[in-house]
Amino acid sequence: MARWEPGAAGRLREAAMELYAERGYDSTTVADIADRAGVTARTFFRHFADKREVLFAGSEELLNHMVAALTAAPASATPMEAVTAAVVSAGDIFDASRRDFSRRRYAVIAATPELQERELIKMASMTAAFTEALRNRGAAPDVAALAAETGIAVFRVSFERWVAGPADVPIADVIRSTLATLAGLTA
């Protein structure tokens, strides 16, 4: 028998989501989360930098995936087309099976200013990554920044619509719809 069960990080993520949803972020201690996951609080901090980060562990994977899609766009694509490809590729990660988890996670964040702060800085780092990737493709600095900013805004709005809307609509469709609305606004 193993001294400790494998997958501590995953269990901690699950436990944190459950407890944050059950009693709220403020009323949950790291010790509570660690107990439910069957480890000590010290182990929690070996896997996650702080009490907020446990809800954002997947964000780097999302960022890498989207930046890869942006980089993989054909050289002939305009900055906004490349950004569109990147944002639409989020659908590879946020598929139907993850929608319920995303809903619960979104509700917890929406209820907690501290978590909103962390969410905002993650979005900002995505914007920065998009900007850099676009500049590496040869886009003008100002254009790159503006396209990146717009792309992340579209992602954010689309994500909110996706978790609030019907269950059978893929997020990629929502994103394309949001982009169409944007095009109408600026026309």
Add this chain to the structure above:
Amino acid sequence: MARWEPGAAGRLREAAMELYAERGYDSTTVADIADRAGVTARTFFRHFADKREVLFAGSEELLNHMVAALTAAPASATPMEAVTAAVVSAGDIFDASRRDFSRRRYAVIAATPELQERELIKMASMTAAFTEALRNRGAAPDVAALAAETGIAVFRVSFERWVAGPADVPIADVIRSTLATLAGLTA
């Protein structure tokens, strides 16, 4: 003789700025700040919600001022014109005499992720306030959100240019220049 000198909040703000700049945010304790201001740590938390908020005490004043300018714009002004008036009015607050303080404050925030998070949520609340004010003027919801987002983006970029640029340029001029650049981009 008074038991305590007046202006504790102001002294705490000053002390915090100095210490954050001298040794960095992480290496400064609330007790350090309170000591330099001649009060106890408990008093610090009576004036500011947490260790970050002491650097953002003026942000509500700025928000109120800009929203007032937005609301005061003539009814005939388009959403983007109203937002422009709001953002330009920031020049009433960030005049030449405050530029040096703004520079130091900006440098501290740029060096501290925790403070960047707080900055981002302040910007988000400004965006929300702009959006609401525009909708109250009768703007379509989507248009209001987009104009607000754009206005705050312009403010952010302009503020960075202002603190990095020559000392004798009013921020209102920088803002107008940024808006002109934006108009060129979308043309």
Add this chain to the structure above:
DNA sequence: TCTCGTGATGTCAGTCAGTGACATCACGAT
């Protein structure tokens, strides 16, 4: 099979942010 290094964890002591309850005291009003 024995030994040994390694990685993930536990244990413990400590610092510091933040809060609640209660005491203090200068000052202005009555």
Add this chain to the structure above:
DNA sequence: ATCGTGATGTCACTGACTGACATCACGAGA
């Protein structure tokens, strides 16, 4: 002269987070 009030101090406490060190299952190699 007294009293209420507001800003502060004091104290005890919870909880986030860290550093140092101990433990122990497991796999590689002798």
